[in-house]
Amino acid sequence: MxxxxxxxxxxxxxxxxxxxxxxxxxxxxxxxxxxxxxxxxxxxxxxxxxxxxxxxxxxxxxxxxxxxxxxxxxxxxxxxxxxxxxxxxxxxxxxxxxxxxxxxxxxxxxxxxxxxxxxxxxxxxxxxxxxxxxxxxxxxxxxxxxxxxxxxxxxxxxxxVFPTGYHGCILSGLKPGESIAVWGAGPVGLMAAYSARLMGAADIYVIDRVPERLALCKKFDGIPIDFSKGDAVDAILKMRGGKEVDRCVDAVGYQAVTQDGKTEQVNIVLNQMVRAVRACGGLGIPGLYVPTDPGASDEHAKLGQLMFPFGKFFEKGLSMGTGQAxxxxxxxxxxxxxxxxxxxxxxxxxxxxxxxxxxxxxxxxxxxxxxxxxxxxxx
Ligand SMILES: NC(=O)c1ccc[n+]([C@@H]2O[C@H](COP(=O)([O-])OP(=O)(O)OC[C@H]3O[C@@H](n4cnc5c(N)ncnc54)[C@H](O)[C@@H]3O)[C@@H](O)[C@H]2O)c1
Ligand SMILES: [Zn+2]
Ligand SMILES: [Zn+2]
Structure with a gap:
């Protein structure tokens, strides 16, 4: 049969x-x-x-x-x-x-x-x-x-995707009334941003470069940020008069790309999140990272190792949660x-x-x- x-x-x-x-x-x-x-x-x-x-x-x-x-x-x-x-x-x-x-x-x-x-x-x-x-x-x-x-x-x-997006918000430590920035408007990112709305977040920023995906932010009063037009963190800080967000979610993972949409840079989202979040804020990382990536463009990434601003992370007293939902x-x-x-x-x-x-x-x-x-x- x-x-x-x-x-x-x-x-x-x-x-x-x-x-x-x-x-x-x-x-x-x-x-x-x-x-x-x-x-x-x-x-x-x-x-x-x-x-x-x-x-x-x-x-x-x-x-x-x-x-x-x-x-x-x-x-x-x-x-x-x-x-x-x-x-x-x-x-x-x-x-x-x-x-x-x-x-x-x-x-x-x-x-x-x-x-x-x-x-x-x-x-x-x-x-x-x-x-x-x-x-x-x-x-x-x-x-x-x-x-x-x-x-x-x-x-x-x-x-x-719905529980995984929700998990991203939980990992970030989101509380009602807080602001959050979500990297990636794929299904997981949109569900994280939507979950943030359900959980009572105030300002919800969503970062991507695909207009059709960003347009879905309207469904939950999210604020779309198109990173093909410029640095996402600069855009968020400008909108907020220089004030960082309380929480960040990485719903992109290890195949993140730079502004041109073609060049992969494995650590770009992690680095941006450390810049975008306030001191004592939290990062939720449901986006996938892998222990080995033979197809990666640099030697460290092939071994699942990436450059991460741990000094800044420590200085700001940040916390981070990762993993499968x-x-x-x-x-x-x-x-x-x-x-x-x-x-x-x-x-x-x-x-x-x-x-x-x-x-x-x-x-x-x-x-x-x-x-x-x-x-x-x-x-
Ligand atoms: N933790 C879990 O349990 C779990 C479950 C499901 C999916 N995932 C992972 O979550 C990630 C997202 O899944 P998906 O289905 O939404 O994937 P997807 O590929 O549909 O969406 C990823 C989005 O990220 C965008 N992107 C790429 N580089 C970016 C950057 N520098 N800044 C902002 N956005 C950028 C892309 O344009 C794309 O729209 C994947 O890594 C997936 O493997 C994890
Ligand atoms: Zn899936
Ligand atoms: Zn078991």
Missing amino acids: SMKAVVYKGPFEVAVEEVPLPTIQHPADVIVRITSSAICGSDLHMYEDRTAAKAGLRFGHENMGIVEELGSGVTVLKKGDRVVMPFNVACGSCLNCQTNKTAFCTNVNEGFAGGAYGYVAMGPYHGGQAERIRVPFADFNALVLPPGSEHEADFMMLAD NVKTYNRQLRDLIVAGIAKPSFIVSNEVGLSAAPDAYVKFQKRVEGYSKVILKP
Whole structure:
């Protein structure tokens, strides 16, 4: 028995191929029939050959659908439940899981703290850009949604970008009434800025160079800063009469580019954040940094080492939080904000296409083509 899945073929190439249907491998597993699976900026790191991902990997860590088959040890989920899975795979029992750090589970990926679906080095879990997915430790990992099809695109955002953006704000230490600057108006950055609004931030600056992405700031009264027109920190300080912001979020990561939009500079956002934030402020860094990057342009970055103004960081008494988002720590509450009609994160969704259109969608998403800023695949 086979199904269709998005398979990584090599640099800048994915294909939709027939692969074996997933089966129950452990009593705690369920099989979910996928109704929506989103493409993510994190998939691009693999697609652009900036990771050790090998051909044959099945992509897709943002997954939702209907529970179709239950392992014998599943006690909470029922057949027919509508569910969304955190991109993290977690056991629910280890020290990190029991202290809400589900992104750093020590039982799901040998020799490593943290597992995910369809991602290089994150364990043996196939991605969900496919017709079905196997969900391990399913009672713990699957979040049950109201039945039906209402809010499908909003709930889809609970798999990764909405909780990840929210996590960025938490890492920064944001409090109501504070100001915040978010680097990157990709899905994660927009969700961080939107979360800041939900959390009661006052001024919210969003920095990017893609006009279509910056335009989405209007949805939550964010202040767009186009860094192709000049230094982002200068622009923010000028608008604020020289006053720094309370908090910063890096939703760009290690493939950050300079003003020309072409030249990568791995430390540019980190350096700008240290300049932009007030003394005793905080930096939240959900943007991805990697321990080795063979494709990097300088020798240090290849080893995951970067020039960082630690002296200034110390002098200002700053704090910093990093890492993968513990999606499960936030997804239940964020779901209920959607149900209550308070949050509507699907405003970032650009389009929905069938699974067979995935190769074309990857090409356009990678080129940041207008209309392809957050794509949901509908198998
Ligand atoms: N921590 C986590 O759990 C987690 C989860 C999901 C994604 N991520 C990471 O978050 C980052 C963002 O994800 P995304 O899906 O929004 O990616 P994306 O590629 O869609 O967006 C990144 C944006 O950053 C902009 N950018 C590039 N250089 C910049 C600079 N110098 N200043 C300001 N903006 C700049 C780009 O124009 C782009 O719009 C990625 O590194 C991704 O891997 C982390
Ligand atoms: Zn993602
Ligand atoms: Zn665990």
